[in-house]
Amino acid sequence: MSDKSYFDRVAEEWDQLRERFFSDTVREKALAVAGVQRGKRAADIGAGTGFITEGLIRLGLQVIALDESRAMLETMKKKFGHLKGIDYQLGEGENLPIPTGSVDYAFANMYLHHVENPSKAIREMVRILKPGGRLVITDLDEHRYEFLRTEQDDRWLGFKRDNLQRWFAGAGLREIRIDCLEEDCCAQSKCGCERIEISILIASATK
Numbered sequence: 001m002s003d004k005s006y007f008d009r010v011a012e013e014w015d016q017l018r019e020r021f022f023s024d025t026v027r028e029k030a031l032a033v034a035g036v037q038r039g040k041r042a043a044d045i046g047a048g049t050g051f052i053t054e055g056l057i058r059l060g061l062q063v064i065a066l067d068e069s070r071a072m073l074e075t076m077k078k079k080f081g082h083l084k085g086i087d088y089q090l091g092e093g094e095n096l097p098i099p100t101g102s103v104d105y106a107f108a109n110m111y112l113h114h115v116e117n118p119s120k121a122i123r124e125m126v127r128i129l130k131p132g133g134r135l136v137i138t139d140l141d142e143h144r145y146e147f148l149r150t151e152q153d154d155r156w157l158g159f160k161r162d163n164l165q166r167w168f169a170g171a172g173l174r175e176i177r178i179d180c181l182e183e184d185c186c187a188q189s190k191c192g193c194e195r196i197e198i199s200i201l202i203a204s205a206t207k
């Protein structure tokens with residue numbers, strides 16, 4: 001067994017895997033809900049190989065793309081290294097190396113269920129937002145598929161919406177909305193014996 005994390009191991013194939021897990025609609029809805037504006041500054045936390053970052057750059061924003069996996073960030077740099085406006089940051093989501101009140105938007109797509117302490121990770125994303133800034137989290141609804149812990153380094157089997165609501169409110173956010181994104185995340189266990197579909201939620205709020 002390799003001691004590299006799941007994401008260090010799959011970095012080069014992540015974009016193909018991602019296409020099987022969920023579609024570009026997730027990104028379109030996240031950016032729409034945030035109401036992103038050209039020229040503003042956004043953070044993509046747990047950015048991976050840049051799924052959300054790519055959409056933000058196309059719309060003319062400056063992006064801090066943060067991830068704890070060097071391999072995921074290196075894969076993103078191979079794709080987008082020629083583009084201006086991306087600040088690649090290797091770092092830990094529960095202790096962000098980003099100044100307080102410095103971004104207009106914070107995004108986290110399919111990141112939160114991998115962190116040890118989601119409420120702390122949310123508080124960190126809120127900390128880096130400017131007053132009036134928008135947080136948008138797209139992640140999994142609560143589910144029962146244990147194999148995702150061992151096969152894909154998931155720490156949380158999705159989230160109860162009530163918990164997200166409480167963590168958002170506790171972090172001082174207002175205008176909290178948690179809705180169904182109207183798309184499922186699809187995956188299959190290594191043995192091929194479990195083929196699953198988990199509904200995706202979209203949680204947004206203003207600082």
Ligand SMILES: C[S@@+](CC[C@H](N)C(=O)[O-])C[C@H]1O[C@@H](n2cnc3c(N)ncnc32)[C@H](O)[C@@H]1O
Nearest residue numbers: 007046047048051067068069092093109110114
């Ligand atoms: C499922 S991938 C999603 C990547 C990207 N957001 C996307 O939608 O394709 C989760 C990412 O979160 C990163 N990650 C997990 N836990 C983290 C943490 N505590 N701090 C920073 N990044 C983390 C992983 O390295 C991985 O790149």
